[in-house]
Amino acid sequence: MELGIGAFGDASRDPSTGQRISEAQAVRNVVESITVAEQAGLDWFGLGEHHVPEFPVSSAAPVLAAAAQVTSRIKLSSAVTVLGTDDPVRVYEQFSTVDAVADGRVEMIPGRGSSIESFPLFGFDLQDYDRLFAEKLDLLLEVNRSAHVTWEGTTRPALTGQYVPPRAERGPIPVWLGVGGNPNSVIRAARLGLPMATGVLGGSATRSATNAELYRHAAARFGSPPEQTLIMLGSPGFLMDDGRKARDAWWPHWHQFMTTVGEQRGFLPPDRGSYDRDSGPGGGLLVGSPEEIAERILLMHEHWGHVRQYIHIDMGGVPQRDLLRAIELFGTEVRPIVQRELGSTSVDELMGRATAR
Amino acid sequence: MTGGIDPIRRVSILGAGRVGTALARTLVDAGYQVTLAGSGDPEAVEMIAAFTAPGARARWARDATSDADLVVLALPLHRLPSLDPTILADRVVVDAMNYWPPVDGIIARFEGARHGTSIEVRDVLGLDRLVKTFNHTGYHDLEPDRRERGHPDRLGMAVAGDDADDVAAVVEVVERIGYDAVALQRLEFGRLIQPGGAIFGARPTADDIRRTLRPLIQRAA
Numbered sequence: 018m019e020l021g022i023g024a025f026g027d028a029s030r031d032p033s034t035g036q037r038i039s040e041a042q043a044v045r046n047v048v049e050s051i052t053v054a055e056q057a058g059l060d061w062f063g064l065g066e067h068h069v070p071e072f073p074v075s076s077a078a079p080v081l082a083a084a085a086q087v088t089s090r091i092k093l094s095s096a097v098t099v100l101g102t103d104d105p106v107r108v109y110e111q112f113s114t115v116d117a118v119a120d121g122r123v124e125m126i127p128g129r130g131s132s133i134e135s136f137p138l139f140g141f142d143l144q145d146y147d148r149l150f151a152e153k154l155d156l157l158l159e160v161n162r163s164a165h166v167t168w169e170g171t172t173r174p175a176l177t178g179q180y181v182p183p184r185a186e187r188g189p190i191p192v193w194l195g196v197g198g199n200p201n202s203v204i205r206a207a208r209l210g211l212p213m214a215t216g217v218l219g220g221s222a223t224r225s226a227t228n229a230e231l232y233r234h235a236a237a238r239f240g241s242p243p244e245q246t247l248i249m250l251g252s253p254g255f256l257m258d259d260g261r262k263a264r265d266a267w268w269p270h271w272h273q274f275m276t277t278v279g280e281q282r283g284f285l286p287p288d289r290g291s292y293d294r295d296s297g298p299g300g301g302l303l304v305g306s307p308e309e310i311a312e313r314i315l316l317m318h319e320h321w322g323h324v325r326q327y328i329h330i331d332m333g334g335v336p337q338r339d340l341l342r343a344i345e346l347f348g349t350e351v352r353p354i355v356q357r358e359l360g361s362t363s364v365d366e367l368m369g370r371a372t373a374r
Numbered sequence: 375m376t377g378g379i380d381p382i383r384r385v386s387i388l389g390a391g392r393v394g395t396a397l398a399r400t401l402v403d404a405g406y407q408v409t410l411a412g413s414g415d416p417e418a419v420e421m422i423a424a425f426t427a428p429g430a431r432a433r434w435a436r437d438a439t440s441d442a443d444l445v446v447l448a449l450p451l452h453r454l455p456s457l458d459p460t461i462l463a464d465r466v467v468v469d470a471m472n473y474w475p476p477v478d479g480i481i482a483r484f485e486g487a488r489h490g491t492s493i494e495v496r497d498v499l500g501l502d503r504l505v506k507t508f509n510h511t512g513y514h515d516l517e518p519d520r521r522e523r524g525h526p527d528r529l530g531m532a533v534a535g536d537d538a539d540d541v542a543a544v545v546e547v548v549e550r551i552g553y554d555a556v557a558l559q560r561l562e563f564g565r566l567i568q569p570g571g572a573i574f575g576a577r578p579t580a581d582d583i584r585r586t587l588r589p590l591i592q593r594a595a
Contacts, residue, residue: 133476143479144452199391200422201412220514231425238421282474283568284575291577294518301514 021061026074040073057348063096085119097128128195207235226320254303254328270333307350389448398427490565505535506564520552530580
């Protein structure tokens with residue numbers, strides 16, 4: 018089992034001080050977090066894409082490239098690439114460039130994303146979404162597979178054998194399909210023979226694990242390769258040495274984050290009752306002590322059988338020092354417990370890829 | 375309320391996404407015969423039903439609704455035009471859908487829906503027995519928040535509709551699933567339980583719902 022960190026690059030106001038760091042500082046903080054994650058022994062770091070003041074990292078690739086230069090082992094990924102409003106050819110070129118800098122440590126998670134700000138920004142129509150996403154994913158996979166790309170669709174002019182550089186040195190870049198939890202998307206991942214990156218974003222840690230059974234069953238039914246039938250899970254999370262302190266400390270940040278999202282989408286702020294339920298034993302918020310979180314991941318593994326778990330850690334203005342400490346605890350304390358129980362087979366080994374350097 | 379309401383036994387859910395499958399599980403748990411229909415090929419829906427809503431049977435939409443006492447709409451709102459309204463004729467239909475621009479895109483009709491999106495759904499499909507419920511809870515809260523009748527922590531669920539008998543029939547379903555139903559006797563009050571409404575995402579008790587919505591409903595009257 019691999020463990021990792023997910024981040025957006027957070028420039029939200031810290032609710033306890035009222036202060037907000039600069040958007041540029043938020044970008045630099047991500048590079049620092051990736052460095053600390055590697056030092057803590059973590060296996061993977063995924064960076065999101067947004068176009069709002071709270072989350073100013075709009076281009077993951079250059080940030081990952083900067084981190085690639087100061088790390089040597091940790092996997093670097095998008096989480097997620099909002100593919101519907103991007104050019105799949107350009108996405109490949111950017112990530113294969115980072116892959117060159119990183120000596121083959123790059124992965125991608127194309128997904129729909131959960132916010133819509135990139136659609137008007139780049140001039141796309143959300144009502145075309147389903148067709149747009151399916152075609153762009155198809156093209157991205159084709160560019161990843163073939164140096165000379167021949168492809169035809171309805172949303173852009175055809176490609177007739179054009180070359181797309183630089184080619185990733187270790188063959189196709191691992192592409193996980195980002196799935197929000199809709200069972201139809203689960204079946205899409207299985208049908209395409211792609212590993213699935215999905216989330217437990219609160220609620221129960223295990224309830225939606227039926228999607229794992231659905232995914233494996235469908236992948237077998239479609240004859241998809243078993244070495245690609247893999248699941249990674251992301252969950253909001255935060256750690257301190259003392260579990261109760263962690264839950265109390267993180268609550269105002271989570272509350273602020275969910276309040277901001279709620280204002281945009283029309284739902285009310287979360288109540289402490291649902292937070293306590295979801296951050297308690299069996300809950301989908303991985304907030305607590307290293308022992309509690311290790312135990313939760315083991316419980317989730319029984320149900321999901323996933324090969325990588327990451328915690329999404331930077332939202333609602335958590336101070337960078339607390340964030341770095343949480344990353345450190347996740348790597349130095351949670352990871353050994355989890356790997357003692359579940360082994361330390363890497364995702365590369367499971368996929369049959371040569372290990373990066 | 376008038377008498378003579380036939381109890382609901384067979385429920386057909388249109389939409390095999392997160393909302394549809396969560397509703398299917400709760401309805402199966404509550405003892406209903408549940409059929410599930412989705413877009414696309416029935417083999418996919420069959421797999422979805424088998425793994426995410428065991429006990430529910432996969433059907434083409436037309437077959438699923440043909441003998442249903444109640445039809446639940448749980449598809450993304452932007453897919454509404456793909457629905458054949460004739461399969462819903464004369465049935466009690468629950469609108470569990472919410473307008474959600476990140477998924478649906480910007481749809482002018484729902485952006486400008488002053489009386490709530492269910493009024494638009496009613497008009498688009500030409501339905502006269504539409505009831506709105508399940509909208510103010512999340513698909514991930516629907517199951518863990520269920521409690522048996524009389525439990526001190528039992529939460530509430532608003533049920534809005536124009537026909538008192540239809541509302542009463544749906545109220546009974548909601549109560550059996552595990553919530554105290556609060557009837558709102560006009561479909562347009564459904565705007566209060568959808569995104570942006572006073573109780574959306576709030577996990578309220580029945581008393582919370584009455585306390586919050588009563589002044590808003592009185593003001594509207």
